[in-house]
Amino acid sequence: MNGEKKLIKKFFHEYFKKNKKLIKYPDEIERREFGFTFYQKPGMYRHISFNSLKELTEFLEWNTPINSHYSSAFFKNPAEREMEKKGWIGAEIVFDIDADHLSIPKDAFSFTWKCNKCGESGFGRKEKCSSCGSYSTSLVFWPNTKNLREAKKEAEKVLFNFLMEDFGLNEKDLLVNFSGQRGYHIHLKKKSFYKLKQKERREILDYLKGVGWKYDLWFRKRGEVVYGPGVFDPGWKGIIARSYSELLSRKEKLTELEISKRKIEEMREKSSLIKNNLQEKPAIWSNESFKLTKKEIGKIVESLLRKNRCSIDETVALDLKKLIRIPNTLHGKTGFQVKTVQIEDLDMFNPLKEAVLETDESVKIKTGIIPEIDLKGEKIGPYKFEEVEVPLSTAVLFILKGEAKLSEPRN
Numbered sequence: 535m536n537g538e539k540k541l542i543k544k545f546f547h548e549y550f551k552k553n554k555k556l557i558k559y560p561d562e563i564e565r566r567e568f569g570f571t572f573y574q575k576p577g578m579y580r581h582i583s584f585n586s587l588k589e590l591t592e593f594l595e596w597n598t599p600i601n602s603h604y605s606s607a608f609f610k611n612p613a614e615r616e617m618e619k620k621g622w623i624g625a626e627i628v629f630d631i632d633a634d635h636l637s638i639p640k641d642a643f644s645f646t647w648k649c650n651k652c653g654e655s656g657f658g659r660k661e662k663c664s665s666c667g668s669y670s671t672s673l674v675f676w677p678n679t680k681n682l683r684e685a686k687k688e689a690e691k692v693l694f695n696f697l698m699e700d701f702g703l704n705e706k707d708l709l710v711n712f713s714g715q716r717g718y719h720i721h722l723k724k725k726s727f728y729k730l731k732q733k734e735r736r737e738i739l740d741y742l743k744g745v746g747w748k749y750d751l752w753f754r755k756r757g758e759v760v761y762g763p764g765v766f767d768p769g770w771k772g773i774i775a776r777s778y779s780e781l782l783s784r785k786e787k788l789t790e791l792e793i794s795k796r797k798i799e800e801m802r803e804k805s806s807l808i809k810n811n812l813q814e815k816p817a818i819w820s821n822e823s824f825k826l827t828k829k830e831i832g833k834i835v836e837s838l839l840r841k842n843r844c845s846i847d848e849t850v851a852l853d854l855k856k857l858i859r860i861p862n863t864l865h866g867k868t869g870f871q872v873k874t875v876q877i878e879d880l881d882m883f884n885p886l887k888e889a890v891l892e893t894d895e896s897v898k899i900k901t902g903i904i905p906e907i908d909l910k911g912e913k914i915g916p917y918k919f920e921e922v923e924v925p926l927s928t929a930v931l932f933i934l935k936g937e938a939k940l941s942e943p944r945n
């Protein structure tokens with residue numbers, strides 16, 4: 535066993551040994567399928583089942599998987615290999631919010647690239663190797679504060695604007711986890727949702743994504759006055775009205791509405807009037823003192839729908855037998871905790887502080903290419919083929935990314 539492998543195995547083993555009590559999920563454990571991957575071993579070992587949490591935590595301690603998953607579904611026979619024989623009973627809905635799927639400018643991401651042909655590497659994203667010209671390059675993703683903040687905002691939107699507000703779910707129906715690398719998983723743990731099939735799950739997803747609204751029906755015209763959604767309306771109507779009202783307070787962002795310059799100037803002048811009209815019951819979108827055409831209303835609503843829709847990985851939400859990370863295990867590409875976050879703590883939660891394990895030890899490593907990264911409130915790197923001494927958890931991240939080796943052999 536090489537030094538890096540020993541170090542990784544020890545890191546995961548120690549964690550699982552000390553933190554058995556943190557592994558509280560999944561519930562109804564004997565109905566779930568499990569799948570694991572191991573350091574430097576290809577493929578996933580799946581169709582595994584356990585009878586108790588104790589069996590699971592012992593397995594984790596002695597086998598030290600680097601990625602640990604369980605099925606969102608409940609099965610009669612979870613260890614059967616063939617799906618028909620497993621006997622599907624139901625499944626939690628899991629919303630996967632991933633920084634990579636959000637519309638953050640791509641240069642805001644930290645990437646490094648590596649050529650699969652000649653081994654050249656560098657900072658940023660590169661599709662073509664600058665040394666040999668090959669198009670076979672791989673990207674390494676590095677978690678960073680900025681895109682994790684965006685992912686958290688998105689998770690809060692899903693939770694607060696939709697699941698809690700519109701679906702009436704509360705803390706005990708929801709389980710929120712940092713995914714361990716670049717986003718969040720929201721588990722919907724309410725039994726009445728478990729039996730929903732794909733078609734019904736699609737309806738929920740479409741609602742969160744603001745898809746398929748015939749918003750023409752939200753408006754009606756009486757003489758010169760157009761009535762529409764108001765800020766006190768429930769659901770999407772209220773979201774659209776409040777978002778429109780907010781937008782009028784932040785003047786510089788009005789261009790998002792994709793309507794004419796002249797109209798935007800008029801809106802700026804009359805913003806307090808429009809905001810008052812949106813508070814009326816019924817709310818007024820257009821009248822003699824401020825006129826909007828049907829087309830202008832359409833453009834406003836469409837851009838506000840786009841702005842407020844949730845960005846969720848569809849395949850995960852619709853999959854009735856998805857394997858998802860076990861809360862409070864570790865992530866095999868970072869060594870970070872797949873940490874359960876209480877909903878009331880989400881606002882202050884910083885994964886690059888709180889999901890990075892505290893370690894006393896430091897380790898001497900030889901690095902590859904590593905961008906600057908903010909870990910535990912400290913800036914680390916950038917490094918380019920350097921010999922450095924870093925905290926153990928940082929060394930684990932770098933080794934798991936394939937960008938560091940130990941300087942000296944260890945015992």
Ligand SMILES: [Zn+2]
Pocket residue numbers: 649650651652653654663664665666667668
């Ligand atoms: Zn190359």
